[in-house]
Amino acid sequence: MLKVVNLTKRFGGLVAVNGVDFDVEQGEVVGLLGPNGSGKSTVMNLISGALPRTLGEIDFDGQRIDGKPPHRIAKLGLSRTFQLVRLTPSLKIRDNVILPLAFGAFPVFGSEAVKRADAALEQVGLAGRGDGPVQDLNYIDQKRLELARAIVTNPKMLLLDEWMAGLNPTELRTAMDLIAGLRDSGMTILLVEHIMEAVRALCPRCIVMSAGTKIADGPTETVLADADVIEAYLGKAHV
Numbered sequence: 001m002l003k004v005v006n007l008t009k010r011f012g013g014l015v016a017v018n019g020v021d022f023d024v025e026q027g028e029v030v031g032l033l034g035p036n037g038s039g040k041s042t043v044m045n046l047i048s049g050a051l052p053r054t055l056g057e058i059d060f061d062g063q064r065i066d067g068k069p070p071h072r073i074a075k076l077g078l079s080r081t082f083q084l085v086r087l088t089p090s091l092k093i094r095d096n097v098i099l100p101l102a103f104g105a106f107p108v109f110g111s112e113a114v115k116r117a118d119a120a121l122e123q124v125g126l127a128g129r130g131d132g133p134v135q136d137l138n139y140i141d142q143k144r145l146e147l148a149r150a151i152v153t154n155p156k157m158l159l160l161d162e163w164m165a166g167l168n169p170t171e172l173r174t175a176m177d178l179i180a181g182l183r184d185s186g187m188t189i190l191l192v193e194h195i196m197e198a199v200r201a202l203c204p205r206c207i208v209m210s211a212g213t214k215i216a217d218g219p220t221e222t223v224l225a226d227a228d229v230i231e232a233y234l235g236k237a238h239v
């Protein structure tokens with residue numbers, strides 16, 4: 001589904017992503033882990049087209065996507081959430097979900113758009129809330145709405161960038177259940193996440209980055225027990 005080859009991003013003299021290779025197969029849920037500043041968000045931004053790559057190749061669903069603008073990549077069926085919730089507060093809850101539909105692969109308007117938006121809202125636990133203002137939503141509900149916006153276009157793959165950050169333990173459980181539901185429906189997901197409980201529960205496989213380089217890729221429990229991974233997170237003294 002997704003193939004990343006020799007992906008490299010330089011910001012001036014800083015190599016934020018350095019020759020990273022990995023594949024994600026259809027239906028996989030893969031965690032992208034690593035300490036702060038290791039290059040995870042940059043990888044997500046390169047895949048979604050938010051940032052241009054310096055070197056390397058990205059293929060999605062059989063097509064080369066590096067060099068394409070974000071809206072073209074989204075139209076191919078690659079959807080994402082952002083580290084910080086990005087809602088349009090002046091629009092009603094439902095209209096926030098209609099927005100990506102109107103600009104999707106096959107633009108949908110009118111009553112069909114309302115139907116699709118309401119189905120997405122129901123899927124994330126916001127049934128019946130479409131007419132309300134965004135200001136009425138608490139933090140977990142804003143997260144739900146962001147997820148509804150990402151899934152309303154029926155993407156082939158979802159990129160979640162620390163979507164569960166900042167949730168309390170009860171909200172985290174709800175959020176994990178929502179992602180598990182998407183996984184069980186067959187969605188392909190690449191997720192950047194610092195919450196290990198969520199990673200262990202949702203991701204059978206993890207990729208770990210450190211200082212821009214991929215240092216591990218494999219079954220989650222094996223990867224998390226790897227000496228290089230522990231060292232990258234905690235420093236040499238803990239290994």
Ligand SMILES: Nc1ncnc2c1ncn2[C@@H]1O[C@H](COP(=O)(O)OP(=O)(O)OP(=O)(O)O)[C@@H](O)[C@H]1O
Pocket residue numbers: 011014016034035036037038039040041042043
């Ligand atoms: N637009 C930018 N301009 C310059 N440097 C950047 C830019 N974006 C990221 N960086 C740098 O690239 C490196 C990787 O950052 P990135 O945000 O990808 O890491 P991360 O693993 O996602 O970290 P975190 O877990 O803290 O979000 C860091 O050193 C960061 O300061």
